[in-house]
Amino acid sequence: xxxxxxxxxxxxxxxxxxxxxxxxxxxxxxxxxxxxxxxxxxxxxxxxxxxxxxxxxxxxxxxxxxxxxxxxxxxxxxxxxxxxxxxxxxxxxxxxxxxxxxxxxxxxxxxxxxxxxxxxxxxxxxxxxxxxxxx
Amino acid sequence: xxxxxxxxxxxxxxxxxxxxxxxxxxxxxxxxxxxxxxxxxxxxxxxxxxxxxxxxxxxxxxxxxxxxxxxxxxxxxxxxxxxxxxxxxxxxxxxxxxxxxxxxxxxxxxxxxxxxxxxxxxxxxxxxxxxxxxx
Numbered sequence: 001x002x003x004x005x006x007x008x009x010x011x012x013x014x015x016x017x018x019x020x021x022x023x024x025x026x027x028x029x030x031x032x033x034x035x036x037x038x039x040x041x042x043x044x045x046x047x048x049x050x051x052x053x054x055x056x057x058x059x060x061x062x063x064x065x066x067x068x069x070x071x072x073x074x075x076x077x078x079x080x081x082x083x084x085x086x087x088x089x090x091x092x093x094x095x096x097x098x099x100x101x102x103x104x105x106x107x108x109x110x111x112x113x114x115x116x117x118x119x120x121x122x123x124x125x126x127x128x129x130x131x132x133x134x135x
Numbered sequence: 136x137x138x139x140x141x142x143x144x145x146x147x148x149x150x151x152x153x154x155x156x157x158x159x160x161x162x163x164x165x166x167x168x169x170x171x172x173x174x175x176x177x178x179x180x181x182x183x184x185x186x187x188x189x190x191x192x193x194x195x196x197x198x199x200x201x202x203x204x205x206x207x208x209x210x211x212x213x214x215x216x217x218x219x220x221x222x223x224x225x226x227x228x229x230x231x232x233x234x235x236x237x238x239x240x241x242x243x244x245x246x247x248x249x250x251x252x253x254x255x256x257x258x259x260x261x262x263x264x265x266x267x268x269x270x
Contacts, residue, residue: 019245033154115254
């Protein structure tokens with residue numbers, strides 16, 4: 001995560017995104033894969049998403065989030081958490097539950113959620129000739 | 136990935152992509168998040184990727200793959216496997232190892248790999264009023 005802050009604030013970087021790094025296992029990865037409806041009302045979708053990003057950062061044990069997607073295509077979001085308690089706190093957050101309900105009612109055609117305990121992780125960074133692994 | 140090809144080649148495209156569903160846990164999710172180099176030689180990248188997709192389907196216990204990304208942005212690929220043996224077989228496949236080496240040498244600016252055991256999963260599909268959970 002420190003990489004992210006560093007490159008985001010660096011003027012010489014061309015601001016390429018930085019994936020969440022390899023933490024010491026065990027930790028949790030929550031994989032959310034979704035496809036949006038074609039006829040939904042998305043007026044409040046963006047604001048809701050931003051609010052969820054703000055909220056999740058308040059969860060003790062939240063480690064970071066990776067997101068990729070293209071309009072009309074599959075969207076993949078992976079949230080990382082220190083332990084199962086942190087995942088549960090996020091899952092059962094009242095505002096998050098309300099947003100999930102709205103997502104099912106208005107925004108998502110389909111989605112899958114996989115809650116998984118990371119056993120091994122590894123990261124690579126070219127410029128630093130950096131390679132770092134756990135597990 | 137085949138979903139994406141299908142929707143990319145379909146002009147009328149109501150072929151929206153379908154995320155991999157919720158399997159009975161435990162199973163494994165291998166999360167690969169990457170950012171490509173800006174000055175790499177990508178002439179053989181597409182063919183190598185296609186070959187890897189072909190190869191991974193031959194691994195007994197391979198369950199599927201989700202991918203999302205945008206040009207110049209973060210790319211997130213999640214491969215699903217029945218058990219740790221299947222993950223290991225894919226990880227140690229000779230042709231895959233050669234492709235990984237090439238990825239570090241030529242294509243990736245940075246990446247992170249998280250190998251995780253899925254403990255709980257859930258899927259939702261709107262048209263079928265389908266909601267299905269495990270764990």
